Structures are given as C-alpha cells and as structure tokens.
Amino acid sequence: AQSVAQPEDQVNVAEGNPLTVKCTYSVSGNPYLFWYVQYPNRGLQFLLKYITGDNLVKGSYGFEAEFNKSQTSFHLKKPSALVSDSALYFCAVRDLGGSQGNLIFGKGTKLSVKP
Amino acid sequence: DAGVTQSPTHLIKTRGQQVTLRCSPKSGHDTVSWYQQALGQGPQFIFQYYEEEERQRGNFPDRFSGHQFPNYSSELNVNALLLGDSALYLCASSSPGGLTGTDTQYFGPGTRLTVL
Numbered sequence: 001a002q003s004v005a006q007p008e009d010q011v012n013v014a015e016g017n018p019l020t021v022k023c024t025y026s027v028s029g030n031p032y033l034f035w036y037v038q039y040p041n042r043g044l045q046f047l048l049k050y051i052t053g054d055n056l057v058k059g060s061y062g063f064e065a066e067f068n069k070s071q072t073s074f075h076l077k078k079p080s081a082l083v084s085d086s087a088l089y090f091c092a093v094r095d096l097g098g099s100q101g102n103l104i105f106g107k108g109t110k111l112s113v114k115p
Numbered sequence: 116d117a118g119v120t121q122s123p124t125h126l127i128k129t130r131g132q133q134v135t136l137r138c139s140p141k142s143g144h145d146t147v148s149w150y151q152q153a154l155g156q157g158p159q160f161i162f163q164y165y166e167e168e169e170r171q172r173g174n175f176p177d178r179f180s181g182h183q184f185p186n187y188s189s190e191l192n193v194n195a196l197l198l199g200d201s202a203l204y205l206c207a208s209s210s211p212g213g214l215t216g217t218d219t220q221y222f223g224p225g226t227r228l229t230v231l
Contacts, residue, residue: 032216043119043205044158044222051217090157094216102148102171103207103220105157 002027004091006106013081013113021076021109023091032094033074034103035065039087047089050074061085081113117142119208119223127229128196136191136226140208146170147189148220149181150205158205164189193228201230 003026013019025031032051036044048059055067065076076089088110092103120139128134140147146165150158160173164183183189187208193200204227207220 034219036222041227043121043224044207046219046221049217049219092157095160102160102163102173103150103158104160107155107157 002093002095002104004093004106006091006109008109010110015083015113015115016080019078019081021089023074025072025093027093034092035076036090037087083113083115086111086113119206119221121206121223121226125227129231130196132196133194136204138206139188141221144208144210145187146209147183148207149191152203152205196230198230203227
C-alpha cells in the first residue's frame with residue numbers, strides 16, 4: 001500500500017534562512033508525489049509535483065522539492081524563508097492502485113518562520 | 116477564472132441529522148474528489164466522481180454518499196451524523212478525467228462541519 005510520512009510535526013526557521021520540510025514515501029512502482037500548503041481555516045494550495053524527469057522540481061512561491069529515489073524522499077525546500085511561509089505543509093502520493101484517483105496525505109508539518 | 120468553490124463555509128448539526136455539502140469545480144475540470152480532514156490530521160479520501168458516477172471510494176461507511184451533476188458540480192451527503200463526523204470537508208477538482216494519476220487536484224476552501 002502507498003504511504004507517505006512526514007517525520008517532523010513542526011519545523012522552526014528564522015526568516016531569511018533556508019528551510020527544509022521532510023517527506024518520505026513508500027510505493028510499489030513509480031511514485032507521483034505532491035506538496036500542498038494550508039493556511040489557517042483554508043483549503044489546500046498546490047505547490048508542486050513530481051511525476052517524472054528532473055529530480056529537482058520547482059514550484060510556486062519560490063519552493064522546490066528534491067526527489068531522491070534511493071532514499072525514497074521528496075523533501076520540500078526554500079532558499080530563504082519568509083514569515084508569510086508559516087503554515088501547515090502536506091506531502092501526498094497518488095494512490096496507484098484502483099483507478100488512480102485519490103491522494104494519500106501525510107499528517108502534515110507545521111512550519112513556523114520567526115522574524 | 117474561479118477556482119473550486121464550496122458551500123456552505125460552516126455548518127452546525129446535531130447527532131442523527133443529515134447534511135449536504137456542495138462543490139463547484141474549477142472551470143474546465145470534470146473530476147471531483149471529496150476529502151475529510153479531522154483536526155490535526157491530513158485529509159483522508161472519501162470518494163471521487165467522474166462522468167456522474169462514483170469511480171473510487173475510500174474507507175468510509177455508506178452513510179457518506181455523493182452525486183455529480185451534468186455541469187460537473189458535486190454534492191456530499193452524510194446521514195445519521197456522529198460526533199466523529201466533525202471535520203473540515205474538502206472538495207478537489209482535476210482534469211482531464213484524472214485517469215493517468217498525473218493530474219493535479221485543486222482544492223476548495225472547505226466546509227467546516229460541527230456535530231453537537
């Protein structure tokens with residue numbers, strides 16, 4: 001069965017410093033991986049996805065993610081954090097069983113960026 | 116171009132009641148998925164609709180049912196509400212058909228359901 005894990009409940013970063021939010025996955029076959037961000041009392045906003053090709057994926061708001069097949073990881077990164085990046089971040093993998101419809105989400109990582 | 120919209124924003128019900136949540140997909144999208152997000156958890160897949168039929172279903176009881184209309188909008192119905200049904204219900208749309216698994220799902224703002 002497909003699954004993702006976000007090992008950190010919370011990540012604290014100072015503004016201007018680089019940030020990393022970790023995600024590992026377990027799938028049978030090639031993974032389709034996604035990152036979403038959720039602000040308080042809001043829905044999920046799509047940041048980026050990895051389907052195939054270049055292991056470094058660039059997304060919205062200056063975020064990027066690195067796909068590492070040997071380590072089964074898909075960590076989200078940003079070179080310089082902003083206070084406005086503070087939010088809840090979710091990693092997700094496409095369920096490749098059945099009709100490939102749904103996403104399987106991690107439990108989320110709360111990112112806190114301090115001035 | 117409007118994104119995914121959901122109504123209502125908030126809803127308070129009592130145990131045993133029934134509720135209907137509504138979703139309009141992003142323009143050009145034909146597939147609608149519903150997720151339940153309990154407090155402090157990641158979203159969990161309820162079901163997905165395509166061509167007015169339920170194409171895939173997650174591990175939710177039959178109390179959860181849905182419908183998709185010809186204009187691709189969708190409804191989520193929950194019968195015999197339980198306290199544990201309190202959650203944020205998210206609708207996501209995608210296209211084309213979501214059959215390849217590579218499509219991106221775009222989420223609405225959600226409906227916050229509180230069951231007392």
